[in-house]
Amino acid sequence: TTHYLFMVVVAVNSTLLTINAGDYIFYTDWAWTSFVVFSISQSTMLVVGAIYYMLFTGVPGTATYYATIMTIYTWVAKGAWFALGYPYDFVAVPVWIPSAMLLDLTYWATRRNKHAAILIGGTLVGLSLPMFNMINPLTIRDPLEMAFKYPRPTLPPYMTPIEPQVGKFYNSPVALGAGAGAVLSVPIAALGAKLNT
Numbered sequence: 001t002t003h004y005l006f007m008v009v010v011a012v013n014s015t016l017l018t019i020n021a022g023d024y025i026f027y028t029d030w031a032w033t034s035f036v037v038f039s040i041s042q043s044t045m046l047v048v049g050a051i052y053y054m055l056f057t058g059v060p061g062t063a064t065y066y067a068t069i070m071t072i073y074t075w076v077a078k079g080a081w082f083a084l085g086y087p088y089d090f091v092a093v094p095v096w097i098p099s100a101m102l103l104d105l106t107y108w109a110t111r112r113n114k115h116a117a118i119l120i121g122g123t124l125v126g127l128s129l130p131m132f133n134m135i136n137p138l139t140i141r142d143p144l145e146m147a148f149k150y151p152r153p154t155l156p157p158y159m160t161p162i163e164p165q166v167g168k169f170y171n172s173p174v175a176l177g178a179g180a181g182a183v184l185s186v187p188i189a190a191l192g193a194k195l196n197t
Helices: 002-021 035-057 062-083 097-109 114-138 143-149 163-170 174-196
Strands: none
Touching (some): 035 062, 035 097, 035 174
């Protein structure tokens, strides 16, 4: 019982950390301007949390379970904002599950080799997560419209959107986000696994 309770506590706390690391895309007002920051933070947070969780259980599929918990948690938050009168597109739910599935697949295909899971799986997460999340924001309404029409009550003054500067960032940063996420996911996940052993 303690074993499973520990798993739940790790999953919930990791979810909070991961969502907060991606706060800029969780709310659509800065979704595009901070896409690279989001790609780096979410790639590393997903890999570190999922690798730790997966090696703790030793079961392929745990990373997907971990990503599913985060997705459900975020959809609940999206529903809460919607209930407060904000539009459906005010919160964008990040896409974690497909990247976590690649991590699980790597762990399974390499016969539970933790080093392969970190190196190959971490790279796959870093390359795929920015792509999935770029497709995701394309399906929502204009984030700039959201920013000006529905400002967040908790948005600090220095983050108040200024249209001319924000407009510059509409060039797609997928390549940079994917590259940075892939490069940084591996050493941070390796450090997490080393601390776990």
